[in-house]
Amino acid sequence: MMGGAGHIPARVLRREPAGEGVLRLVLAPVGAPGFPAWQPGAHADLVLPGGDAAGEPLVRQYSLCGDPADLSEYHFGILREADGRGGSTWVHDRLRVGDEIAVGAPRNHFPFAPVAAPAARTLFIAGGIGITPILPMLRQAMAEDRDWRLVAAARSRARLPFRAELAALPAHRLRLHCDDEAGLLDLAGLLAGEGAGTTVYSCGPAPLLDALQSLAEDAPWQLRIERFSAQPAPAGRSDRPFEVVCRASGKRLRVPADKSVLQVLREAGLRVESSCRDGVCGTCELRVLAGTPDHRDSVLTAEERAEGTHMMVCVSRAVGDVLELDI
CATH class of the missing domain: 2.40.30.10 (Translation factors)
Incomplete structure (x- = not known):
């Protein structure tokens, strides 16, 4: 084992x-x-x-x-x-x-938050296999008698995962959307009537999540997403070298422009768990003791990034010349 x-x-x-x-x-x-x-x-x-x-x-x-x-x-x-x-x-x-x-051990970077008010609404938008983290949320929403709806989208009906579970849901709260039958999902139209009391939870392919994030910028409703793949790096971004101080091990390591913090830590013999190496899973998260991280992951919320107390060392770097990590 x-x-x-x-x-x-x-x-x-x-x-x-x-x-x-x-x-x-x-x-x-x-x-x-x-x-x-x-x-x-x-x-x-x-x-x-x-x-x-x-x-x-x-x-x-x-x-x-x-x-x-x-x-x-x-x-x-x-x-x-x-x-x-x-x-x-x-x-x-x-x-x-x-x-x-x-x-x-389970980790949760896509938590299902308590409702903010009795009149709050929850809209789930699942793209393909993105239904998997949403299924337990649906069970909780029904157990708590929340006001919810689910839009489950896929390229075709055959590609809709967990159809037996979907068929058991209340029909008036469920919309199945298949691109080959109805064309691309009209997200703008779907969300046009949603107000400040609505929270949208979505997981699925990058184009779906990118489109939702764009719509959410000027929308009253709240958006919570989970990505399976990393967002593309912004055009023109360049990497610069910096140093990492490892408090627990006493090492001081140089991170060159062409290597990640994760690579440098492992080359120095420090054990760091990792999986995606794209900043989407949270496996390589480490605590930041000093310095400011240059966050490049798709896991941390805006609030968590502003706090600067944790970072994903597979993709994130340093804003300044030195970072001190709890390793």
Whole structure:
């Protein structure tokens, strides 16, 4: 069994089709009565024994889509991405019932917040496999008798994941949108009547989230999103060297313009967990003790960036000449 600190041994209980190219993976803990608790919006790392080019295990993060009240199982919805980084194809093609892997403790950078007022409305917009973190939010919204609606969009009806779960939802609160039947989703029209009491939760492909962020800039409603892929770097941005002081280890390291903080830390023999290396999963988050981070991730909120107490070392850099990290 591989894994490390914070990793939980788990066994594959079930593998079930959940849509075209989508697998529902159900895990059970090994040697423990249950998994760690989690809340809607959380994801967890799967530590797979496939190995990458550097000989390290594949670590990939996937949203939890089961019932947070049932810790005897973890459910994941995994889309097979032939052009991805190898994790989803490994799960689809090689992971079998009875196999053991390791699971990371859940992390939540997409929390489902309490309603601000009795009249508050919640609009969920899911693009394809982006329905996975939203499914537990839907269960909570119904349990709390919230005013909610769901728009689940995909290129075609066959590509709508978790159709059985969607079919069980109240029909008057659900809209299924298939591009091949109705054209591209009209987000501006969909959101035109929403006011300050509405919070939009969305997860899905980058074009959907980019469009929502653009609409949200001048809108009264609030937007909360989770990305599966990194946003493109702004044009004209250049990297500059700086130094990292590692308080716990006593090391002082130079980060050149062509390397990330993560690379430099690992080359110095410091263990830092990482997965996406694109600033979208939060696995490599470290605490900042001094200095100002140049945040380039898609995880931290605007408030968290302004606080400057944490950073994703796979992509973020320093505004000044020195950063001090808790490592």
